[in-house]
Amino acid sequence: MKDMAFEQAHVWHPYTERARPQRLHRIVAAEGIWLTRDDGGRMIDAMSSWWAAAFGHAPAPLVQALKDQAEVLPHVMFAGLTHQPVIDLTRQLVAVMPAGLDQIFYSDSGSVAVEVAVKMAAQSQVNRGHPQRTDLATARGGYHGDTWKAMSLSDPETGMHAQFGRALSAQHFVSRPPIPFDAQWSEDPVRNGLAEVETLFRTHGDRIATFIIEPVVQGAGGMHFHHPGYLRGLRALCDHFGIHLIFDEIATGFSRTGADFAIETAGVTPDILCLGKALTGGMMTLAATITTKELAATVGALMHGPTFMANPLACAVASAAMDLWKGRDWSARARAIETQLAAELAPARAMTGVRDLRTLGAIGVIEMEAPLPVGRVHRFCMESGVWLRPLGRLLYAMPPLSIEPDELSRVTHAMLTIAKGL
Numbered sequence: 026m027k028d029m030a031f032e033q034a035h036v037w038h039p040y041t042e043r044a045r046p047q048r049l050h051r052i053v054a055a056e057g058i059w060l061t062r063d064d065g066g067r068m069i070d071a072m073s074s075w076w077a078a079a080f081g082h083a084p085a086p087l088v089q090a091l092k093d094q095a096e097v098l099p100h101v102m103f104a105g106l107t108h109q110p111v112i113d114l115t116r117q118l119v120a121v122m123p124a125g126l127d128q129i130f131y132s133d134s135g136s137v138a139v140e141v142a143v144k145m146a147a148q149s150q151v152n153r154g155h156p157q158r159t160d161l162a163t164a165r166g167g168y169h170g171d172t173w174k175a176m177s178l179s180d181p182e183t184g185m186h187a188q189f190g191r192a193l194s195a196q197h198f199v200s201r202p203p204i205p206f207d208a209q210w211s212e213d214p215v216r217n218g219l220a221e222v223e224t225l226f227r228t229h230g231d232r233i234a235t236f237i238i239e240p241v242v243q244g245a246g247g248m249h250f251h252h253p254g255y256l257r258g259l260r261a262l263c264d265h266f267g268i269h270l271i272f273d274e275i276a277t278g279f280s281r282t283g284a285d286f287a288i289e290t291a292g293v294t295p296d297i298l299c300l301g302k303a304l305t306g307g308m309m310t311l312a313a314t315i316t317t318k319e320l321a322a323t324v325g326a327l328m329h330g331p332t333f334m335a336n337p338l339a340c341a342v343a344s345a346a347m348d349l350w351k352g353r354d355w356s357a358r359a360r361a362i363e364t365q366l367a368a369e370l371a372p373a374r375a376m377t378g379v380r381d382l383r384t385l386g387a388i389g390v391i392e393m394e395a396p397l398p399v400g401r402v403h404r405f406c407m408e409s410g411v412w413l414r415p416l417g418r419l420l421y422a423m424p425p426l427s428i429e430p431d432e433l434s435r436v437t438h439a440m441l442t443i444a445k446g447l
């Protein structure tokens with residue numbers, strides 16, 4: 026059997042049915058913003074490979090760090106042992122985190138970082154004398170990953186895990202934060218959605234361990250950008266009701282929104298913060314759950330230990346990625362991308378079938394009235410040399426921050442062509 030036929034016969038891809046495999050493009054190389062196919066064609070990776078390759082694919086210092094580390098210590102278990110790459114990476118992370126967030130638990134994917142965060146929160150509540158506080162709360166429209174608890178914290182009705190229904194343990198949901206990022210902040214708690222949070226906390230707060238939210242950008246749950254005022258209100262309510270606050274910055278961290286971390290726009294610090302994706306420049310699988318000494322003290326021994334926790338290869342690459350990130354003002358770059366995305370995508374507003382256009386940092390979203398035809402979009406991507414993967418009704422770009430203006434214009438042109446109806 027030829028390779029691609031064999032692949033299609035045996036390999037199961039994400040979010041697809043085995044009975045209806047999607048047409049695949051075989052990628053043979055990735056460098057900078059470019060993906061090279063086996064037919065020699067090149068495509069701009071306007072998705073940053075699921076938002077991870079924030080500084081472009083395979084930056085030379087990261088590749089070198091990987092090679093160097095592979096020669097001395099590719100892996101070692103992390104219980105009772107440690108290594109230099111994790112020490113180096115931790116120094117870098119502690120230096121850029123808000124004051125107080127300096128206790129880091131490493132895991133191997135964003136979803137697991139979220140699982141770890143909710144475990145920390147629940148275990149801390151039990152040890153603080155609140156064993157009944159085991160429920161979790163969140164806002165609709167979120168996405169926190171595909172593992173069991175992470176799924177149950179993603180929107181049960183509109184989210185991609187709806188088919189699991191009652192098998193997902195019921196959590197407490199409030200409405201999606203209603204005030205958009207760039208709208209006038211309302212001090213009215215009803216209009217800004219915080220009255221609903223307060224009611225939830227007053228009614229069920231004594232059973233709730235934690236509230237989790239993606240700060241400013243709710244990503245895969247609908248690509249909505251909410252006002253930072255909501256996060257400030259959440260912080261105050263969580264403090265008042267003794268509920269731990271988790272910010273999931275797995276998608277937004279490392280300059281994506283035009284700030285180093287999205288929480289900066291709100292000026293509040295969570296009790297627990299999750300990072301992933303761009304942490305290794307998108308090259309290796311590594312995530313971090315970061316909390317305070319005070320919270321860590323109430324957790325005691327955290328009953329979690331992934332086999333590949335703090336893998337030295339991933340930590341060495343992440344350390345090099347942090348150097349790369351700190352060596353340039355990537356947040357300014359993201360803001361420049363936002364300006365260009367907003368200007369060049371503006372014609373979409375007048376198109377039939379387009380419901381909304383949103384831009385924030387290096388994120389551009391055209392929301393359609395109806396789901397996009399994925400097969401046709403993929404064929405068009407092949408021909409136009411711009412890789413985009415719609416999410417239902419959402420056509421969006423999250424390009425590497427290293428993209429040049431003329432290259433970004435190719436992306437926006439492709440998006441407008443798709444939105445127009447191909």
Ligand code: PLP
Pocket residue numbers: 134135136137139168169170171239244245273274275276301302
């Ligand atoms: N949290 C957020 C906000 C995400 O966007 C994602 C992935 O898209 C995850 C968690 C899950 O991360 P991973 O796919 O690495 O498990």
